[in-house]
Amino acid sequence: MPGQEVSLRETYGKTLVELGKENSDIVVLDADLSRSTMTCFFAREFPNRFFDCGIAEQNMVGIAAGLAASGKIPFASTFAVFVLGRCFDQIRMSIAQPGFNVKLVATHCGISVGEDGASHQSIEDLSLVGSLPGFTVIVPADAIETAQAVRVAAATRGPFYIRLPRPKLPLVYNEDYRFNLGKAVTMRSGKRATIMAIGTMVTAAVEAANNLAREGIDCRVLNMPTLKPVDEVSVIKAATETGAIVTAEEHLEHGGLGSIIARVVARHRPVPMEMVAIKDTYAQSGKPAELLQRYGLTAKDIEQAVREVIKRKEW
Amino acid sequence: MPGQEVSLRETYGKTLVELGKENSDIVVLDADLSRSTMTCFFAREFPNRFFDCGIAEQNMVGIAAGLAASGKIPFASTFAVFVLGRCFDQIRMSIAQPGFNVKLVATHCGISVGEDGASHQSIEDLSLVGSLPGFTVIVPADAIETAQAVRVAAATRGPFYIRLPRPKLPLVYNEDYRFNLGKAVTMRSGKRATIMAIGTMVTAAVEAANNLAREGIDCRVLNMPTLKPVDEVSVIKAATETGAIVTAEEHLEHGGLGSIIARVVARHRPVPMEMVAIKDTYAQSGKPAELLQRYGLTAKDIEQAVREVIKRKEW
Amino acid sequence: MLLSEMGNSLPKASADNVSAEAFSSPVAETRKLSVKEMEAIAKRLRRHIISMTGRAGSGHPGGSLSAVEIVTALYFWVLKHKPSDSCWSDRDRFILSKGHAAPLLYATLAECGYFPVDELTSLRRFNTRLQGHTDCLLTPGVEMTAGTLGQGLSFAIGAALAGRLDSRKYRVYVLLGDGECDEGQVWEGAMAAAHFKLDNLVVIVDNNGQQIDGWNREVMNLEPFAKKWQAFGWRVIEVDGHDLAQLTQAFDRAKLVKGQPVAIIAHTIKGKGVSFMENNPDFHGKAPNAEEVEIALKELE
Amino acid sequence: MLLSEMGNSLPKASADNVSAEAFSSPVAETRKLSVKEMEAIAKRLRRHIISMTGRAGSGHPGGSLSAVEIVTALYFWVLKHKPSDSCWSDRDRFILSKGHAAPLLYATLAECGYFPVDELTSLRRFNTRLQGHTDCLLTPGVEMTAGTLGQGLSFAIGAALAGRLDSRKYRVYVLLGDGECDEGQVWEGAMAAAHFKLDNLVVIVDNNGQQIDGWNREVMNLEPFAKKWQAFGWRVIEVDGHDLAQLTQAFDRAKLVKGQPVAIIAHTIKGKGVSFMENNPDFHGKAPNAEEVEIALKELE
Ligand SMILES: Cc1ncc(C[n+]2csc(CCOP(=O)(O)OP(=O)(O)O)c2C)c(N)n1
Ligand SMILES: Cc1ncc(C[n+]2csc(CCOP(=O)(O)OP(=O)(O)O)c2C)c(N)n1
């Protein structure tokens, strides 16, 4: 039921178990964080097909590549901050360049990790994974989308990156939602501007649009679960039809959703944009809500960005 | 003398020796590539202040951080592909977050590395280093700019990344050129569009503008040696005054110059853009010229992009 | 008075704060306490760890408790340092590579007088100087920003090389987790430190036998662990990591080793000192709840 | 006929190409040649390496020449493989972790019949299937895309685990450079392979004593090298890496080891077989010029 808070990583863990039953080629790897990434469910069910690599993420990534090269479908998980950042070269050489069928599922993304602080807050992983030709990148907005994205990744050849948060998120979809790889999802229609959001920011985007509607500003809201390849058609359509775009993401401005959309519109349909994202800084310890507020990632910030961008549209 | 071909890495190596004489706090690190990065000159002159870390780039980066924490000014070098990609997490934690005074100077950037092939072609380093808050990023266009950039890096507190190519490049500046941190350099004035280029692409940009001028299309050409922090004032001015922008870089479209400029214009002055960059793919072995042509990084490609962007400007 | 006993009001520095005794003069360097005195401090540090993480509602008690004696011996026997001048150039460096043991380091630094003991209550709070993992820009006395494992030894090599270059007499101590030694970067550092013959560098491994997913030997076997360090060119000393006399002796012996670095493998118990935390992987990264805090503090009286 | 003798015209496959003899049947698996036959092949491989890199004008002759006998023993004695079906599921895997020795691997694969020997002339050319560093998508018989060092062992562990899961009998062989063993990822892999008890995995280290900046012992000392592998849980066999009889024996012995992986430390000479390349770090990553090619080929007659 929309609104209900459900853990995306728990959903990931459970979906892995289902997949494991359906397909004996599914194998799972972790790097000493299986009770946090929730791969522990799979480990319990299929101990022979689960490989804990210890605190050696680079080795884990290489092992996953070797398993894929021999026909397995490896899912490898750890915190987001230890996947791309710790293993970029290994992923580049052992997975991206040969195009191996490895699924990297990273949990604990963004600053909503909270009290662990800056070391554990992955605010750059989308920029890094976007620099890997051939990777498909998915940022689910809720547990229902997560389950389906994980299934699509398992069923689609090639390297995938799926980004999940630590906290539970409210459902934004019903059970009958169908995730469509490569397609934006219209969460709300509107004409004055488009808000494009991913992951943890989708709920805030919808909330912002509802608030703005009360002010008489009707915004389109797009969830962009497939960050790469991005749905250029929907982006160009939004630029053309609404003339202004606000992006919202729990990531640095550099290299994330905002950067990708800016590139698309600059090449196809230049319109004013605002980016709700982490400015060029590291964050700190605190409660997720405190941090989201301090670093400008709330519905209020999106609303303010929409008001700004609309001003520039008229100018 | 402009046009003369000079090695940027040799210039780097020689400048290090000069700096070493002027300041005994300068120390240099390498990872078994000192004869290619040209840190070997420094090693010969100051063996006590040179640390070859063997083929262990992550350890090198951490050692550099520890040296900086005790007051040294470390320059650490290896091929571009082994700096950011191999050590992103180490650079993030040990250098960027604490803001240590480490200078990473990477050689053999881009596809002009040539015959070694995709494994050795760093086409994503700018995207990665751009994801490190606090880093200053410089991409010199010739040997003269290199020497000065290296000196500025040594004299300016904080983490720097300097990106150098393997091949010699023609000088674009005279000896009296003064590199100005954070400032774009106007290589040519013009009104119909602006070409912004970095590094190896600056000469091609100037050549393209000269060719276009013969067709009656007068373009502004900006060299953008400081990629971060980018010179927003010059970018906005160019967007406002010329109404169209073409970027040119030896890097993936994602996360490099084009992405950064697209973000600036989307937020401040939306204009049509074209990006001359490597599309979402890895390259291959070949002569640098063959590869630059195959992957669309020649003066001709810039000219074509300008013609395209001007059409969209009128549309 | 202990944090947990303070309720919500911020108390003044406690009277039995060691800093005053141990570092009364701003130019004091090493104060060698007796084993008995150190045992008292160790108990106080344990109480801090429980109170801080309990109050924060998150954090890493297990790997903080296992290293209490190691860090006590360092700060109250081994290190030359000046709490009043945390940037003193000739200070011995202590680098906490396993950055999740931040509560232990913060408690120790506070007890030394680097900052008020009261401040420990701010652990992991928004805008605190005491981040969830160590941050050298924010906390006086913290040498290295850490939290992603495997990086401390490399950093320490840099500090040791700088000391040698400048002919300074300081020594560099790094605390690693045993699970952390799964990371290849640790072995890159191990090889390099021996190659550079860094006899001003000491690694201490908090060999508590556990990482997050369970026992090392089940998750990723490290044995024969001492042989690994020896084969990488290190002098190895093994001790009971909860025995302060053995620890101080080991540190003294380490000073006599010339031409190679020393690894002290300290056999410890994760969660040491609190019955229900000992060898319990659940308390690696989970804070005790109010009731557990109470029981634990009672055990640590 | 050798590449260098071909001028610019592309010749047909040479008559003395081994592939025909050694793998006449498409279902042939292992053809165990005699030491004498293998010595002849080794010489031919050396000539290919010189000609290919000479013609390409770049590449890595030194570390290709040092591993010639190792790779010869593998492809002409040890490996079960089918040149006509490079994706055969039960093939033994050979993983070249030191990807810069691509010329050696290409020459070997061509001699086995994976692709025409003529194609060796295309090394490092634009649009070639023979990239400067190995690319498993382009070259038949190449298992792994490599070039940035330190990654092959991890990949090999994955292949070995997959084999065990599927109860396949294939074995996995990885060739590492000695300098490459500076990389921490190698030791992550070493620890994991022993932990997983992978007795279907064999590492061969081309222990030629050199990396790019000079001798290992000066740049980054690896010794005591065998002890390192032993301490990481491996059975170690040391051999003269240019002695085919010792090599084949070592591989046979490796097959008998149960419950742990085997590391064969092959003592070799970088640039082996060409007087002016032997132990000369200049020829690590520099191709011989026309004159040097001529002299070298004469030495290798
Ligand atoms: C590079 C990296 N990978 C994973 C983690 C997550 N993590 C934090 S603590 C820990 C276990 C550490 O075990 P050990 O080093 O033995 O520490 P201790 O037992 O002393 O707490 C892990 C996996 C991390 N912080 N850094
Ligand atoms: C990660 C990485 N760092 C650096 C290099 C550059 N490099 C290529 S070969 C080489 C030396 C390798 O030495 P070794 O492993 O001993 O190889 P061999 O002597 O057999 O050629 C280096 C440093 C690389 N390819 N990958």
Ligand SMILES: [Mg+2]
């Ligand atoms: Mg432990």
Ligand SMILES: [Mg+2]
């Ligand atoms: Mg070697």
